[in-house]
Amino acid sequence: MRFTLKKDKSGVVIVGVEGQLIVGNRQELKQKVLDALEEGSRKFIIDFSKTGYIDSSGLGVLVSLSKKIREQGGELRLAGLNADLQTLFELTKLDTLFAITRTAEEALAAF
């Protein structure tokens, strides 16, 4: 399990989630994103192309981060969901809450 953060030349923060996003590590992701938000970043992509599974706590932290980023005038986009993760977002109807693209590159182009 690992989170990676990199900033695109246009200032978009791309967060990679390797392994899983679950109750045991969600706070680490949340803090990393909130730190970047505090430092002035406003556009975020979370890339799940290397993610195996996400539990409801992981989903919850995405909802929370999305709200906090929007409150600061920013936007959070999600990318790289595999078929199972896409289904998870659809059945929880969270696909209606987030802008989801197939790849991080597509998310980047859409900003």
Add this chain to the structure above:
Amino acid sequence: MSLRLDVTPDSMRLDVPSDLGMVGDAVELVASHLPPGTLSPRRISFNLRTALAEALGNAIRYGTGEDPARVVRVRVELGRDYVRIYVIDDGRGFDASRLPDPTLPHNLEHEQGRGLFVMRHLVDDVAFNEKGNGICLTLRAG
């Protein structure tokens, strides 16, 4: 803290300390010791892992209050055409019938309240013991 999994041909037993940081390792330990053939690799890698992480997370947060002195018990029954996972804590239990629908528009932006909903969609059967402090997840072959 380390985890010790006891494995027999038809069962597994694991006691998980009440520490949310142990959930990922516990899930991996159980998932990686399932005998091949009963469940597809995809159902193990997604459905089982997600549902078990949910059940353990709930038991640790709400059942044992993240008290490191307490443990959550995981018992796995390995049938010819099913895997049944029991996750039991020593807490007071809860009433699963009183949980709101997390997909209703006014609940969508809530951070919590999706765990049981997710589990019910990922496994074939979810059952609770009478006290509400034990959950049984059944995944059938096929």
